[in-house]
Amino acid sequence: MVNIVGLEDTLAAHPFAADMDPDVLRTIAGCCSNAIYHPGDYLFREGEPADAFFLIRHGQVALEIHVPQGAPIVVETLEDGEIFGWSWMLAPYTWSNDARANDQVRVLKLDATCLRRKMEADRALGYELYRRFLPVMAQRLASSRMRIVELATEPRPIRARPKG
Amino acid sequence: MDAMPAPVRHADPMVPRPFRITRVIREIDGVFTWRLAAVDGAPFDFRPGQFNMVTQFGVGEIPVSISGDCRRPETLVHTIRAVGPVTEAMQGLRAGAIVGIRGPFGRPWPIDAAIGSDVIFVTSTIGLAPLRPLILEVLHRRQDFGKVVICYGTRGIHDIMFEEDLHAWRARFDTNVHLTVHSAPSGYRGRVGGVAAAIHAARIDGPATVAFVCRSEALTRQAVNTLGERGVTPDRVWVTLERNMKCGIGLCGHCQFGPSFMCKDGPVYRFDEIEALYSVREF
Amino acid sequence: MQHVGAEPPDPPALRHTADRSRRIALDQCAAAPNADASRMPPAPALLTRDGLDALLAALHADGFRVLGPTVQDGAIIYDDVVRVADLPVGWTDRQDGGSYRLERRDDTAVFGHTVGPYAWKRFLHPPLLRLWRAEPGADGVEIATDAHAAQPMAFLGVRACELQAIAIQDKVFLHGPFVDPHYKARRQGLFIVAVNCGQAGGTCFCASMQAGPKAEAGFDLALTELADGFLVEAGTARGAVLLDRLPHRPASEEEQQQAAAIVAATAAQMGRHIPDAAALPALLLGNLDHPRWDAVAQRCLSCGNCTQVCPTCFCTNVTDTTDLTGATDRTRRWDSCFAVDFSYIHGGAVRPAPRSRYRQWMTHKLASWVAQFGTSGCTGCGRCVTWCPVGIDITEEVAAIRAAPAPAAAAPAAPQSPP
Ligand SMILES: Cc1cc2nc3c(=O)[nH]c(=O)nc-3n(C[C@H](O)[C@H](O)[C@H](O)COP(=O)(O)OP(=O)(O)OC[C@H]3O[C@@H](n4cnc5c(N)ncnc54)[C@H](O)[C@@H]3O)c2cc1C
Ligand code: SF4
Ligand code: SF4
Ligand code: FES
Numbered sequence: 001m002v003n004i005v006g007l008e009d010t011l012a013a014h015p016f017a018a019d020m021d022p023d024v025l026r027t028i029a030g031c032c033s034n035a036i037y038h039p040g041d042y043l044f045r046e047g048e049p050a051d052a053f054f055l056i057r058h059g060q061v062a063l064e065i066h067v068p069q070g071a072p073i074v075v076e077t078l079e080d081g082e083i084f085g086w087s088w089m090l091a092p093y094t095w096s097n098d099a100r101a102n103d104q105v106r107v108l109k110l111d112a113t114c115l116r117r118k119m120e121a122d123r124a125l126g127y128e129l130y131r132r133f134l135p136v137m138a139q140r141l142a143s144s145r146m147r148i149v150e151l152a153t154e155p156r157p158i159r160a161r162p163k164g
Numbered sequence: 165m166d167a168m169p170a171p172v173r174h175a176d177p178m179v180p181r182p183f184r185i186t187r188v189i190r191e192i193d194g195v196f197t198w199r200l201a202a203v204d205g206a207p208f209d210f211r212p213g214q215f216n217m218v219t220q221f222g223v224g225e226i227p228v229s230i231s232g233d234c235r236r237p238e239t240l241v242h243t244i245r246a247v248g249p250v251t252e253a254m255q256g257l258r259a260g261a262i263v264g265i266r267g268p269f270g271r272p273w274p275i276d277a278a279i280g281s282d283v284i285f286v287t288s289t290i291g292l293a294p295l296r297p298l299i300l301e302v303l304h305r306r307q308d309f310g311k312v313v314i315c316y317g318t319r320g321i322h323d324i325m326f327e328e329d330l331h332a333w334r335a336r337f338d339t340n341v342h343l344t345v346h347s348a349p350s351g352y353r354g355r356v357g358g359v360a361a362a363i364h365a366a367r368i369d370g371p372a373t374v375a376f377v378c379r380s381e382a383l384t385r386q387a388v389n390t391l392g393e394r395g396v397t398p399d400r401v402w403v404t405l406e407r408n409m410k411c412g413i414g415l416c417g418h419c420q421f422g423p424s425f426m427c428k429d430g431p432v433y434r435f436d437e438i439e440a441l442y443s444v445r446e447f
Numbered sequence: 448m449q450h451v452g453a454e455p456p457d458p459p460a461l462r463h464t465a466d467r468s469r470r471i472a473l474d475q476c477a478a479a480p481n482a483d484a485s486r487m488p489p490a491p492a493l494l495t496r497d498g499l500d501a502l503l504a505a506l507h508a509d510g511f512r513v514l515g516p517t518v519q520d521g522a523i524i525y526d527d528v529v530r531v532a533d534l535p536v537g538w539t540d541r542q543d544g545g546s547y548r549l550e551r552r553d554d555t556a557v558f559g560h561t562v563g564p565y566a567w568k569r570f571l572h573p574p575l576l577r578l579w580r581a582e583p584g585a586d587g588v589e590i591a592t593d594a595h596a597a598q599p600m601a602f603l604g605v606r607a608c609e610l611q612a613i614a615i616q617d618k619v620f621l622h623g624p625f626v627d628p629h630y631k632a633r634r635q636g637l638f639i640v641a642v643n644c645g646q647a648g649g650t651c652f653c654a655s656m657q658a659g660p661k662a663e664a665g666f667d668l669a670l671t672e673l674a675d676g677f678l679v680e681a682g683t684a685r686g687a688v689l690l691d692r693l694p695h696r697p698a699s700e701e702e703q704q705q706a707a708a709i710v711a712a713t714a715a716q717m718g719r720h721i722p723d724a725a726a727l728p729a730l731l732l733g734n735l736d737h738p739r740w741d742a743v744a745q746r747c748l749s750c751g752n753c754t755q756v757c758p759t760c761f762c763t764n765v766t767d768t769t770d771l772t773g774a775t776d777r778t779r780r781w782d783s784c785f786a787v788d789f790s791y792i793h794g795g796a797v798r799p800a801p802r803s804r805y806r807q808w809m810t811h812k813l814a815s816w817v818a819q820f821g822t823s824g825c826t827g828c829g830r831c832v833t834w835c836p837v838g839i840d841i842t843e844e845v846a847a848i849r850a851a852p853a854p855a856a857a858a859p860a861a862p863q864s865p866p
Binding site (some may be wrong): 175176177178179180182184193203221222224225246247248262264366373406407410411413414415416417420422423424425428444445446447 | 623793811818
Binding site (some may be wrong): 069072100 | 190192193194195196208230245246251252255256268283288317345348349350351352353354355356358360361365380382383386411
């Protein structure tokens with residue numbers, strides 16, 4: 001049985017909920033549960049319904065993209081205090097990459113169906129959540145752009161020719 | 165006692181001194197480290213952050229930062245990435261080859277500016293080479309500094325330079341190493357992402373921190389901004405810039421950056437002092 | 448031959464003749480050209496035209512390589528001179544933005560011209576110079592440098608703006624943390640006979656740059672050409688000593704007034720000006736994105752002529768060449784900030800657009816130079832205006848930015864100088 005009051009405290013302690021209005025916090029906590037993953041576990045996989053988003057409490061999560069040849073590629077890792085997963089906000093609500101636990105990962109998992117319903121009914125709540133998501137998305141986008149710049153401008157070293 | 169040896173000045177600053185490559189270490193594909201000894205046996209004193217003009221006879225001369233330990237002046241160390249004609253030719257040299265060295269030149273990292281503060285090093289790929297002497301010196305005088313954090317980013321897990329050093333630094337309890345790569349194969353346990361994320365993850369105490377940044381110029385601004393978000397103001401951020409250099413001694417004009425000559429007034433600058441010019445395009 | 452490192456045999460290509468010419472005492476050290484001003488003769492003297500020939504002869508007799516203006520290829524060119532007849536007697540020049548022509552005068556004035564495409568820097572900071580030669584040797588490599596020319600030089604006919612240019616290059620090459628040994632060797636013992644300008648060239652603006660037209664310092668002797676002779680002032684003791692050996696008499700009060708009037712008339716003739724040059728660093732560095740840079744870039748060909756003729760531009764590049772014996776020569780040559788490759792770093796040039804290159808040149812001359820060397824890099828000699836194929840005029844460019852500066856133009860702070 002989930003202890004709602006305990007979850008509200010846990011949620012409030014996460015940076016995502018910093019200075020959140022107590023009413024909003026309570027509403028969100030109603031859609032929230034604790035989850036634990038073991039190294040190698042998938043939190044979600046590409047193409048599956050995006051029915052949650054995650055606040056990391058402890059541990060490292062790898063966002064992976066599957067490539068036909070060879071092992072999937074890790075494009076970003078996220079750690080304590082970070083959030084991830086925004087496909088739940090956008091139709092068609094399916095994950096566009098895999099998320100896997102790199103070690104023992106404790107998260108707060110927010111039920112997306114529950115949240116979407118509450119946000120539809122309460123636009124102020126919707127605004128509050130978007131306001132907290134957008135800066136994170138913008139920062140990740142900006143940093144991805146800088147990573148493109150880095151990869152594009154960093155000279156590719158010339159390999160040594162094997163001596164004959 | 166703890167003073168670093170002072171660099172000496174040479175009679176004709178345009179004439180290189182012959183040095184012999186005593187060892188070649190392959191760091192990663194296309195990047196190699198030379199250990200060198202002066203043919204005349206004299207030690208080579210320098211300060212962290214200084215560079216040499218390095219000549220491969222018959223090929224050309226380029227600026228290269230010194231990547232060794234300033235406490236071991238008997239061995240000069242350079243780490244070079246093969247990117248063009250001169251550096252590629254250098255990659256072909258083996259132990260025993262003679263190269264020409266002019267230097268040390270340039271304004272060193274101001275290590276004293278960080279005494280009593282936390283220190284964060286922010287760098288990527290080959291930028292670790294010019295920072296390495298400073299990191300070694302800070303660790304040598306570890307008690308003079310607060311927290312020491314190293315944020316280092318590379319393209320992938322096969323592009324990590326100075327791995328031995330990184331392991332050694334990571335093993336120390338008084339040093340935090342935040343290594344990050346742009347991508348990695350599934351199952352990699354380290355951090356994947358940009359250097360900015362590594363800076364955030366370092367959770368530094370901004371107002372108490374001095375930062376030393378050595379990255380390509382395109383990415384320096386991002387590092388400064390991220391440090392700013394963490395409370396490190398630009399007057400406590402030291403960066404390096406890069407310009408074409410033909411003499412290293414303020415006489416050829418190539419390295420000019422407005423009022424300063426990068427070869428003698430740089431390549432290390434305090435960011436707030438150059439911010440305005442840094443923002444002018446094509447200057 | 449001067450060996451750096453171990454003892455190599457003299458490569459024949461580099462063997463030079465020993466110090467056979469007489470060295471004169473270095474009483475005019477480059478660093479303190481006017482150290483002996485207190486022992487100057489009390490009053491200016493008058494030298495006849497024959498006296499000028501005697502001056503040339505005396506300089507030769509003292510072992511100097513004497514260089515002065517000559518007429519060559521339709522221009523005033525500095526070259527070796529032996530007698531007055533080698534000088535541009537009866538010639539003058541007509542100059543304007545993008546144009547230069549020599550013309551006959553209706554008198555036989557010796558210095559009735561102004562500056563041409565050559566500057567004295569050619570002799571102090573040569574366009575092409577071997578820095579060293581490395582040869583395979585017993586211990587890997589042997590590096591040797593050419594000996595510096597033993598013969599001191601004397602410059603005859605140095606204008607006030609050119610004295611200023613030499614003083615500026617002294618700061619660059621002699622007074623920084625590193626000294627250019629080649630410049631220093633050529634500069635040492637240099638004897639300077641200055642000439643006060645009797646007329647302004649069509650593009651001159653030295654008066655507004657406080658660099659002329661009267662030679663104030665940095666010479667051994669200074670001449671003002673009068674109708675029948677030269678008023679001579681000695682700037683150093685060795686200048687005075689040399690003057691004593693020449694046929695001369697004290698100049699009359701009237702002759703001194705004539706000379707002053709000539710210089711004053713020259714100053715008044717100048718059609719170009721950069722007023723308030725001291726305000727330029729703030730003005731230009733505060734206007735790095737001014738639309739005028741785009742406008743001038745529309746005209747500028749990036750040919751680099753302006754940098755080649757400018758008496759203060761000092762930029763150089765080096766090239767290494769090898770020969771069949773495995774030896775390497777490193778050669779230094781003048782370079783220009785107008786070349787795209789000048790700012791090349793891996794991946795591309797820092798200043799690919801002509802706009803940024805013109806801006807680099809002009810802001811360096813008039814603004815950054817002040818922070819770098821404590822003086823403007825421009826003497827107002829007008830060469831860059833005359834020799835620009837499209838007549839771009841630095842005074843006009845300054846005026847245009849000054850007429851419409853960016854709002855609240857503030858110069859970015861200069862980086863802290865090295866400790
Ligand atoms: C102060 C300073 C320290 C440096 N330290 C290192 C180092 O420790 N390790 C390292 O691998 N590289 C370093 N570099 C960069 C290195 O000098 C260039 O990679 C090198 O000049 C490239 O020469 P190239 O002929 O192989 O290639 P090309 O890119 O073809 O270069 C042609 C010429 O352009 C000039 N040039 C090209 N790139 C640069 C550049 N980035 N900076 C200055 N001039 C350039 C050089 O004159 C070079 O000979 C440093 C540069 C500077 C200014
Ligand atoms: S910038 Fe032009 S006017 Fe000024 S010194 Fe140079 S050539 Fe002469
Ligand atoms: S300003 Fe004139 S002389 Fe100078 S580079 Fe441009 S076109 Fe050539
Ligand atoms: S490299 Fe020549 S002036 Fe700086």
